[in-house]
Amino acid sequence: MVSVSFEGRHHCGGFLLHVRWVVSAAHCFNDRDPSTGLVVLGAHALLRPEPTQQVFSIAAVVQHPSYQPATQANDICLLKLNGSAVLGPAVQLLGLPRRGAWPPLAGRRCRVSGWGFVSDFEEPPPGLMEAEVRVLDLSVCNSSWQGRLSPAMFCTRSGDRRRRGFCSADSGGPLVCGSRAHGLVSFSGLWCGDPKTPDVYTQVSVFVAWIWDVVWRNSSPGCYGVLCE
Known part of the structure; x- marks a missing residue:
């Protein structure tokens, strides 16, 4: 990191x-x-x-x-x-996925890390934080974002009622699935971890x-x- x-x-x-x-x-x-x-x-x-x-x-x-x-x-x-x-x-070093690989399948558990805020109120973290999230079906995510997503993006969700995900200042950090960086933190909604606006990542394998x-x-x-x- x-x-x-x-x-x-x-x-x-x-x-x-x-x-x-x-x-x-x-x-x-x-x-x-x-x-x-x-x-x-x-x-x-x-x-x-x-x-x-x-x-x-x-x-x-x-x-x-x-x-x-x-x-x-x-x-x-x-x-x-x-x-x-x-x-x-x-x-x-953190490895890349295979060139041109498909994004991780919906439901797969991955980990996102960073030093971004731990609340919507710009509360700084005590140290490097990590959250386990699940990959979300792209069509479901794109519907939530009114069709804004490009083909080289994918999304994650908490997988339960806890609002796990990334927040402000986590941008650019990796989403690690297995042992490789499949995603880069790109953007989300106004509120951190809001299921109405799922977290969006750049799909690294495309690049x-x-x-x-x-x-x-x-x-x-x-x-x-x-x-x-």
Whole structure:
């Protein structure tokens, strides 16, 4: 898990794909200067110093070329760190699903994590939080959202009467099904965990080819511009 902060405050989540690359949500960087952001790895409680933490600045942000802020379609980006993460017990890579794989089946249990608020009243969490949620049938979710969802999105619900799900500042964090990041937190309704407006994620498998193309093209000797080593 990755925390992206601006002006000393947690802003969005993400996950470490490669020692120099993080996957996050494109909307996290709308009207933000990436050069002022920090990426924190290996954290649990962000507000206190922890020996496991590694902090990097952002060398580059690569938003998906078809990202549409108005609809949140293709809401995914890659962050290049200004150095290489040191892998260990507190910092690990998270794998991607198979290229072009279908989204997880309706009813599957998955886990979403982040440092976002734990209530509708901007109550900060004591540390990194995790919730178990269930994948929702896409047609049911799209009906709840009046047909707003694009094909590269899918949804989750609590699966019971408790309003489990993500909240403000969880954007960009991974939805882990099994051991892979199948979703990225994208958007939800006005109230956190409201079953009337199910949580919506970017479907990562649609973007696997693009992700690796960006990583390898911009980590090779022939790279160019700000993305070069």
